[in-house]
Amino acid sequence: MQKVVIRDVGGPGQLKLEDAAEPRAGADEVLVKVSAAGINYVDVYQRKGIYKLPLPYTPGFEGMGTITAVGSNVKQLRVGQQVAWIDTLGSYSQMLAIPASHAIALPDSFKAGDALLFQGVTAQYLMAEYRALTAGDWVLVHSAAGGVGQLLVQWAKHLGATVVGTTSSSQKAERVRALGADYVIDYSKSDFLTEVLALTNKRGVDIVFDGVGHDTFERSVQSLARGGTAVCYGAASGPSPKIDPHSLVPKALRVAGGSIFGYIADVKQLQARSRAVIEGIQQGWLKQGAPAAYALGDAHRAHSDIEGRGTQGKLMLVP
Ligand SMILES: NC(=O)c1ccc[n+]([C@@H]2O[C@H](COP(=O)([O-])OP(=O)(O)OC[C@H]3O[C@@H](n4cnc5c(N)ncnc54)[C@H](OP(=O)(O)O)[C@@H]3O)[C@@H](O)[C@H]2O)c1
Known part of the structure; x- marks a missing residue:
């Protein structure tokens, strides 16, 4: 072999x-x-x-x-x-x-x-562990045309949230829109922070999923609404800069991180999270x-x- x-x-x-x-x-x-x-x-x-x-x-x-x-x-x-x-x-x-x-x-x-299932289970724990998304929540998904990104967009829409996706080309943007994202920003051409604040009437988003890291994370935190959470789960552009915890105080923000391996270390969790992804695929809302x-x-x-x-x-x- x-x-x-x-x-x-x-x-x-x-x-x-x-x-x-x-x-x-x-x-x-x-x-x-x-x-x-x-x-x-x-x-x-x-x-x-x-x-x-x-x-x-x-x-x-x-x-x-x-x-x-x-x-x-x-x-x-x-x-x-x-x-x-x-x-x-x-x-x-x-x-x-x-x-x-x-x-x-x-x-x-x-x-x-x-x-x-690796990216699906990643999307599952990111959706399950940081905020119980409901209709009315705004979600920002970076690199939304990527493997994990596409699944996050679909999952957040399934839960009723308003989804803003970022990506780096018009072709990729078309794909993200076809998956149901409400808004798509080409973050290679414009500043996504400015655009997010304009879209939300300066309110910001309730949660941002950031697998890009270096090029985005600081502005991801700045794009949050009061009480919002920025989840760092990857570093496609390099490691994220350090965030001063005091900068989180005025708007009661949270910065979180996660790795799939922590969430599947227990075999019961591995099987349950995988089943949730398989069910989504079988029900047809997760593609x-x-x-x-x-x-x-x-x-x-x-x-x-x-x-x-x-x-x-x-x-x-x-x-
Ligand atoms: N923590 C976890 O549990 C976990 C699990 C799985 C994956 N991840 C992380 O999630 C992220 C996405 O993983 P994936 O496997 O689904 O990959 P992917 O999103 O299919 O590919 C990476 C994407 O990152 C974007 N990107 C932005 N800046 C980049 C740069 N400087 N160089 C290369 N790519 C850049 C690109 O999308 P645009 O062209 O649209 O910018 C690219 O298509 C990665 O950071 C990965 O490490 C984390």
């Missing part, structure tokens, strides 16, 4: 396809033939060495596929069943052994790419759209594309 291996940190060229021995399922694991491996921005941070992993390693936390073998202790899963996973490093591979308790059972009708597909050997191209801001929505490798 083949898998992608990173032997040294650096540019996309570090993603190399190699032959490897097929893994075996341990007693509490299942062996999966991978039908799709998801690409996430965190894979880029790790490849560059911003988040450090022991070398060499095979990237990728998420995927979906069909079980080909079950370990001797595994009772709840069977060969032939379709599962997804979001916390097993090594997913850029044709075959992968995953802990059975972390395998997320999928409806048989799901096709490759329908249920790559990931057909992911942009790349061959396993083209992982370097997928990384160049996501880093180059040229992508919209989900990216996947099809091994």
Whole structure:
């Protein structure tokens, strides 16, 4: 079988396809033939060495596929069943052994790419943990045409909020509008803070989801209404600047941060949050759209594309 291996940190060229021995399922694991491996921005941070992993390693936390073998202790899963996973490093591979308790059972009708759940579960915890959104709330979603961004827009609209999305091109803006966003700002051309204050009659938004970081976070906090919350969950443009807590006092603002790994560390939470995403997909209000597909050997191209801001929505490798 083949898998992608990173032997040294650096540019996309570090993603190399190699032959490897097929893994075996341990007693509490299942062996999966991978039908799709998801690409996430965190894979880029790790490849560059911003988040450090022991070398060499095979990237990728998420995927979906069909079980080909079950370990001797595994009772709840069977060969032939379709599962997804979001916390097993090594997913850029044709075959992968995953802990059975972390395998997320999928409806048989799901096709490759329908249920790559990492970004969906991210959107789920971001929606669930920081504010109980209701109609009347204003939400600002940065990089709204991105993988997580598209799902946040749909989820916030589903909950009845008014949604403002930011993105960097007219093509991406069209996509964000089609997902139901009420307003879209091209933050590469105009100052989103000025625009948000104009749209809200100087009131500001109740919550902002910021995965961009350096270029936006300070103004994200400034775009909040009284009692609002700015959630930092990523750093696509680099780490956010420090925020002085005293600057939060006059308008009773909150600054929060979160990582998916903290919210799925407990297997019950992992399964419950994943089920919430699958239900949204099945009910039809949450759509990931057909992911942009790349061959396993083209992982370097997928990384160049996501880093180059040229992508919209989900990216996947099809091994
Ligand atoms: N904390 C968590 O639990 C968690 C989980 C998943 C993802 N994340 C974070 O969420 C963010 C989105 O992840 P994703 O996988 O869905 O990626 P993505 O949004 O599909 O891709 C990144 C997007 O960031 C925007 N961006 C803004 N400035 C950028 C810059 N200087 N360089 C590159 N991109 C820039 C681009 O959108 P525009 O062109 O529209 O600006 C780009 O398309 C990332 O920061 C990621 O680390 C966090």
